[in-house]
Amino acid sequence: MTGVRPLCTTAERICTTTEGSDPAWPADLLYGRLLATAAQQALGGGPAPRAGVRSIDGSLEPLALDRWLGGLEAADWAALAVAAAPVLDLGCGPGRHLVALRRIGKRALGVDLSPVAVQLARRRGGAAIPGDLFGAVPGAGRWNTALLLDGNVGIGGSPALLLRRTRELLATDGLAVVEVDPPGAPTYRTRIRIEARDVVSEWFTWARVGIDGIGSLARRARLVHEDTLNAGGRWIALLRRP
Numbered sequence: 001m002t003g004v005r006p007l008c009t010t011a012e013r014i015c016t017t018t019e020g021s022d023p024a025w026p027a028d029l030l031y032g033r034l035l036a037t038a039a040q041q042a043l044g045g046g047p048a049p050r051a052g053v054r055s056i057d058g059s060l061e062p063l064a065l066d067r068w069l070g071g072l073e074a075a076d077w078a079a080l081a082v083a084a085a086p087v088l089d090l091g092c093g094p095g096r097h098l099v100a101l102r103r104i105g106k107r108a109l110g111v112d113l114s115p116v117a118v119q120l121a122r123r124r125g126g127a128a129i130p131g132d133l134f135g136a137v138p139g140a141g142r143w144n145t146a147l148l149l150d151g152n153v154g155i156g157g158s159p160a161l162l163l164r165r166t167r168e169l170l171a172t173d174g175l176a177v178v179e180v181d182p183p184g185a186p187t188y189r190t191r192i193r194i195e196a197r198d199v200v201s202e203w204f205t206w207a208r209v210g211i212d213g214i215g216s217l218a219r220r221a222r223l224v225h226e227d228t229l230n231a232g233g234r235w236i237a238l239l240r241r242p
């Protein structure tokens with residue numbers, strides 16, 4: 001797997017890899033295609049397409065399309081309860097948290113790399129814009145809460161950099177609501193790709209962060225680990241920008 005190197009990176013093109021002649025898709029493009037299919041199948045009461053996330057160590061987890069297109073669990077509601085508006089949902093996906101925030105009267109905006117995810121979020125009634133959270137984000141420095149839920153602390157593969165970026169987006173006293181792995185779980189950088197029945201994505205860098213590792217990462221980003229929420233087996237760190 002380490003020999004796989006995409007030879008092109010533009011989202012419009014399918015890449016050729018060094019692994020045989022199978023084409024590897026840009027990850028955002030394949031994710032968008034699977035999301036669109038899952039949304040369409042959900043309308044007809046059908047199951048989401050079978051897809052997984054392969055780690056460079058060979059392990060495979062399901063790609064949670066159903067979850068992202070579905071509703072909230074207790075941990076999500078607990079996270080939204082502590083969120084002060086305006087809320088910025090970083091990597092909002094198809095917008096389940098945006099929809100819930102709207103329902104409880106908290107103003108929120110989602111940002112997501114995937115135009116398909118943004119379109120689905122808007123269709124569900126959320127406010128969302130396409131874009132890279134490391135790029136231009138409206139209202140930078142004025143958000144009272146930033147959400148990094150459901151593994152999104154792994155975006156980009158450098159949680160320290162991601163938390164520094166999150167700090168920049170927050171207002172003074174703003175809160176980063178960051179989902180992490182349970183006690184005992186390691187903090188590490190990895191490479192992953194999306195795998196579906198007939199196609200794979202290019203490999204991209206990701207990270208996993210355990211609750212035991214979040215304190216030092218927060219300090220490096222000049223955030224204060226103020227509290228931790230724990231509901232339904234999920235762990236959410238609350239990091240304050242002083």
Ligand SMILES: C[S@@+](CC[C@H](N)C(=O)[O-])C[C@H]1O[C@@H](n2cnc3c(N)ncnc32)[C@H](O)[C@@H]1O
Pocket residue numbers: 028031067068069090091092093094095096097111112113114117131132133134149150151152155156
């Ligand atoms: C694991 S999904 C989570 C979706 C959503 N937070 C939820 O819990 O339903 C991760 C999302 O992050 C988005 N994403 C990844 N890198 C990003 C970046 N640099 N800027 C903005 N969004 C990004 C992906 O397109 C994807 O929709």
